[in-house]
Structure formats: structure tokens, C-alpha cells
Amino acid sequence: MGKFDFRFQSVLNVKEILQKKIEEEISLIAKEKKDLRHQLALLLEERKKVLQKITGHTMKASEYQSVKMYDSHLEKEMLSIEKKIENCEKRKQQKLKELVERKKEKKAFEIIKENDRENFMIEDGHKELKGLNEIAIRNYREKQS
16 A cells, blocks of 8 residues: 655645744734733723822812823823724734635645545555456466466
8 A cells, every 4th residue: 555645735734834824923913902902901090090180189280281281191092002902903804814715725725635535545445456356367377277
């Protein structure tokens, strides 16, 4: 019985590597998104403290102006982080579409591989039967002689 060698094995290997690369990229994007959400939560907490400080007690106009500018800065930071989160989500969706395509491509090659393996096994079985038939014919002829 011969050894099966898939003719497109190198292509299948590349498809698997590309699929793993995209899965890693999706994982990195998810981690980045999680970190951004954490930063956003921290900024939100800080902004709550600032708003409590503004409404909590009386303060000088210069101090109020300074705190209000800090609050405005925090709000801009939060908007920036929210945009980054949206960007991460868009990139993640794009990578998920790519992953689906890569999986389809890989699956197609795996089906080809399985069909080739089945054909190889059938052909190998035919060769083995042919060899056994030749041996049987040779033995029969030797007995006849």
C-alpha cells in the first residue's frame, strides 16, 4: 500500500496559517477593545467625581473654570475613546468576514483532500487486487504445468 500525498498540501498549510493569523488579529482587537472600555470606565468615574466637586460645594470662579476645563477635557477623551472602540468593532467585523472566507477556502481544500484520499485508496485497492490476481494466475499456471 502506497503513501498518500496531497497535491495541494502546501496551499492547505498556507490557508491554515492565514486563518490562524486572522484569529490572532481578532483576539488582539478584542483585547484592545476591552482595554479601551476599561479606560472609558475610568474616565467616566473621574468625570463623575469632577461633577460632584462642581455641584458639591461653592468655589472660586477661577477654580470653577479650571474644573470645568478639566471636565471638558475628560469629555473629549471619552469621545475619542468611544470612536476608537467603534473603530475596533469595525475592524473586528472586517476580520470576522475575512475569517469566514478563509474557513470556506480551507474547507474546500479539505474536501478536495478527502476526495483525493478516497480516490487514492480505491486506486490502491485496485492495484492490490490486480497484483493478487496475477499471483493467483501464476500459481494456477504452475499447478497446471
